[in-house]
Amino acid sequence: MPEEKEITNSGFYYIKPAANHILTIGKGIIKDSYTAILELVKNSFDADADEVRIKLIFNDKESKISIQDNGHGMTFETVTKKWMVPSTQDKLRQKKSKYKKRPLQGRKGIGRYASSILGEDLMMLTTEKETLETTELLLDWKDFYSDDKYLEDVDILIESYKSTNKPPGTFLTISGSNTWTDIELDRLIGSLKRLLSPFDDIDNDFRIYLYISKESSDKYSSYSEQIKPLPILEHYHYRIYGQVDLLEIKDGDEILTAKLTIENKSLSNISPIQIDKKFKLEKGQKFCGLLNIDIRAFDLDEELPGIASDESKKLVKEIPGIAVIKGGFRVRPYGDLKVDWLSLNERRFNNPTLRLSNNQVAGYVTILQEEESNLEEKASREGFKENEHYEGLVSSILTCLSVLEPIRYKFRKQHNKGGRKPKTINEQINEASSFDKLNTRIASALSTSNVSTTITDQVKKIIQEETKEKE
Ligand SMILES: Nc1ncnc2c1ncn2[C@@H]1O[C@H](COP(=O)(O)OP(=O)(O)O)[C@@H](O)[C@H]1O
Ligand SMILES: [Mg+2]
Numbered sequence: 001m002p003e004e005k006e007i008t009n010s011g012f013y014y015i016k017p018a019a020n021h022i023l024t025i026g027k028g029i030i031k032d033s034y035t036a037i038l039e040l041v042k043n044s045f046d047a048d049a050d051e052v053r054i055k056l057i058f059n060d061k062e063s064k065i066s067i068q069d070n071g072h073g074m075t076f077e078t079v080t081k082k083w084m085v086p087s088t089q090d091k092l093r094q095k096k097s098k099y100k101k102r103p104l105q106g107r108k109g110i111g112r113y114a115s116s117i118l119g120e121d122l123m124m125l126t127t128e129k130e131t132l133e134t135t136e137l138l139l140d141w142k143d144f145y146s147d148d149k150y151l152e153d154v155d156i157l158i159e160s161y162k163s164t165n166k167p168p169g170t171f172l173t174i175s176g177s178n179t180w181t182d183i184e185l186d187r188l189i190g191s192l193k194r195l196l197s198p199f200d201d202i203d204n205d206f207r208i209y210l211y212i213s214k215e216s217s218d219k220y221s222s223y224s225e226q227i228k229p230l231p232i233l234e235h236y237h238y239r240i241y242g243q244v245d246l247l248e249i250k251d252g253d254e255i256l257t258a259k260l261t262i263e264n265k266s267l268s269n270i271s272p273i274q275i276d277k278k279f280k281l282e283k284g285q286k287f288c289g290l291l292n293i294d295i296r297a298f299d300l301d302e303e304l305p306g307i308a309s310d311e312s313k314k315l316v317k318e319i320p321g322i323a324v325i326k327g328g329f330r331v332r333p334y335g336d337l338k339v340d341w342l343s344l345n346e347r348r349f350n351n352p353t354l355r356l357s358n359n360q361v362a363g364y365v366t367i368l369q370e371e372e373s374n375l376e377e378k379a380s381r382e383g384f385k386e387n388e389h390y391e392g393l394v395s396s397i398l399t400c401l402s403v404l405e406p407i408r409y410k411f412r413k414q415h416n417k418g419g420r421k422p423k424t425i426n427e428q429i430n431e432a433s434s435f436d437k438l439n440t441r442i443a444s445a446l447s448t449s450n451v452s453t454t455i456t457d458q459v460k461k462i463i464q465e466e467t468k469e470k471e
Helices: 021-029 033-046 076-083 090-094 111-117 182-195 309-317 344-350 388-414 425-433 436-448 453-470
Strands: 051-058 063-069 121-127 133-140 158-162 169-175 207-214 223-227 238-250 253-264 273-280 291-297 321-326 329-331 361-367
Touching (some): 021 111, 033 182, 076 121, 076 133, 076 158, 253 388, 273 388, 291 388, 361 388, 436 453
Parallel strands (some): 051 207, 321 361
Antiparallel strands (some): 051 063, 121 169, 133 158, 238 253, 253 273, 321 329
């Protein structure tokens, strides 16, 4: 029999986010202050700016971060209808920037809330390029610290006026920020540098300037610099570069082809070789669009050719692993220091002489935009969703490395590199007559078993006697 129900309440309702929902977006999704600044810089890029100026000022009187670009700015309508509306996916539809047709970096419509983790108040002043109308908005993030108010209950005053002397662009000022430590400032510079592709594929006309004025710091009391990408390492032992593309689909399997060039600079007279490698993607892996690969590899036990010893050690220490570049920007965290996303260290652990570890490679893999690669960035900006295309990416890069590795291995073997130095006769004799190793191994085996200490002592004694006799 169907259940009888007596309706007591009925009506249509709407999900109304609590005021602090907006902070959940900013604080919950944007990982840290560096990511927050990178998001705001990307907005300037998307707005066709050719420069963005980031200023951090920390002194007794004020504590603020400002970000100013000379992009196309926003109209009153864009501010009220787009900027004020979370999760607008305008950029997902547009894909290319308005004037310069740059590949848009924004997708999810949340980057602007990054400013909520940088400080307490946000002042935005934006002047639109065509109308030269300026729109101003002031936000106090503290007004959102409430879950008994709704988002729609927080008033935000927005005004616009015709300006005669303001150049187009957007100017954000975030005040009431915490004073950043010198280490945090170092990291900010590092992440800005690593944001940019080292290749010229990013519009040469997007420049990032950083100014820091921190009273309590010697290093950053008055700092001003144009941020340049990390240089591509000129000195290396090996380099493998080329393209990976789809060759054909056979019986449902994707067959890829890697057209690669391998350089070996360990000696001065080795000519580069060309290798075409065909390989099949396994189950659970899919082609992720054309890849451009450029990886340098290092022998950690050898000096770098053409470079002083100290400098070579320093350089090799800073080797950043393998980065992924998309539309002129690096996708974090791939290529962040110590991020071994390809599990190179584990691979090497299983085969130490053949395989390269994460700190032996420095490279870049350039991918196509999401529409072609199907590599989709997570909302948190912490890399790609780990779908089949991502597995295809990993597999393709590892395949290319596996082309280089045996060549390097053979070369090192032929030239007696890396192997243990031959032992002297004395060392060899000592080793033959020594029971040290045997002793420790037996002792540790016994200690984990339930054998009594008297038996352990007896075994030890027998070994000692034998050692004496041998000597
Ligand atoms: N610096 C800027 N210049 C011009 N427009 C901007 C700027 N920052 C944000 N916007 C506008 O606000 C919208 C939201 O930005 P954001 O939250 O970063 O999301 P997304 O970049 O994913 O669209 C953008 O789509 C853009 O229209
Ligand atoms: Mg954005």
